[in-house]
Amino acid sequence: xxxxxxxxxxxxxxxxxxxxxxxxxxxxxxxxxGECVGLVGASxxxxxxxMRLIYGNYLAAAxxxxxxxxxxxxxxxxxxxxxxRETLGxxxxxxxxxxxxxxxxxxxxxxLAVGTPLEAARDKAASLLAQLNIPERxxxxxxxxxxxxxxxxxxxxxxxxxxxxxxxxxxxxxLDAKNPRHGADPG
Numbered sequence: 001x002x003x004x005x006x007x008x009x010x011x012x013x014x015x016x017x018x019x020x021x022x023x024x025x026x027x028x029x030x031x032x033x034g035e036c037v038g039l040v041g042a043s044x045x046x047x048x049x050x051m052r053l054i055y056g057n058y059l060a061a062a063x064x065x066x067x068x069x070x071x072x073x074x075x076x077x078x079x080x081x082x083x084x085r086e087t088l089g090x091x092x093x094x095x096x097x098x099x100x101x102x103x104x105x106x107x108x109x110x111x112l113a114v115g116t117p118l119e120a121a122r123d124k125a126a127s128l129l130a131q132l133n134i135p136e137r138x139x140x141x142x143x144x145x146x147x148x149x150x151x152x153x154x155x156x157x158x159x160x161x162x163x164x165x166x167x168x169x170x171x172x173x174x175l176d177a178k179n180p181r182h183g184a185d186p187g
Contacts, residue, residue, distance in 0.1 A: 001031055001033045001035075001164065002029070002030070002031040002054060002066065002067055003029070004027055004028060004029040004050075004063065005028055005063050005064040006026045006028065006062060006063040007024065007026070007063035007064070007065060008027070008060065008061045008063055009022075009046070009060055010023055010061055011023060023046045024050065026063070027050065027063070029050075039051075048170075051167045053065055054088070054167060055084065055090045056072045056077075056080035056084070067088055067165065068083070068164075070083050085113050086114055086163075087163060088163060088164075088165050088167065089110070089158050089163035089165070090158070091158035091167070091168045091169065091171045092154070092169045092171075093170045093171070094154075095143060095153060095157075097142065097153075099142050101142060102140045103139050103140075103142065103143045103149065103153045104139040104140065105122075106143060106153055107129060107157045108122050108124070108160065109121075109160075110160045111125070111160050111161055114161060121160075124160055125156065126139065128160060129152075129156055132152040132155060132156050134146075134149060134152055134153070151172070155171050155172075158171070
């Protein structure tokens with residue numbers, strides 16, 4: 001499903017005299033269909049960078065980043081976007097949404113992108129929001145307007161469509177102590 005071969009990544013800090021910060025070198029990783037893999041390491045070790053490379057947000061300096069039969073490291077942006085739509089979901093540490101879009105519609109969007117009818121997409125979104133303990137009275141509001149809502153909406157959005165592969169980048173990092181334990185079955 002996902003295979004990295006000799007992947008390297010560094011960042012150049014142009015405002016710091018073009019200092020080069022190496023992040024990873026010659027990384028190899030294989031994740032088969034049905035596998036669940038956790039990346040563990042210290043802050044700054046490159047876990048989020050690795051996921052952004054897989055998702056196609058960052059360009060690898062070297063190596064192959066295969067998602068199915070697509071080398072994300074070499075693919076055209078339109079191919080990466082198509083792969084994301086139907087194959088590769090991503091839940092980051094932060095939700096970035098248009099402030100006026102209702103939580104229900106934020107969660108339904110991945111389903112709408114693959115052609116799910118509006119009513120069915122909203123029904124699935126409502127079910128996920130309920131499982132994540134977001135009161136129905138908040139569903140019509142932007143997730144930026146209620147405490148703890150952004151990340152729970154982000155998690156619901158990630159599970160709305162049954163992606164064959166889902167990248168989770170510290171999805172519970174900004175939740176309160178109660179919510180990582182309760183409503184943990186968004187499925």
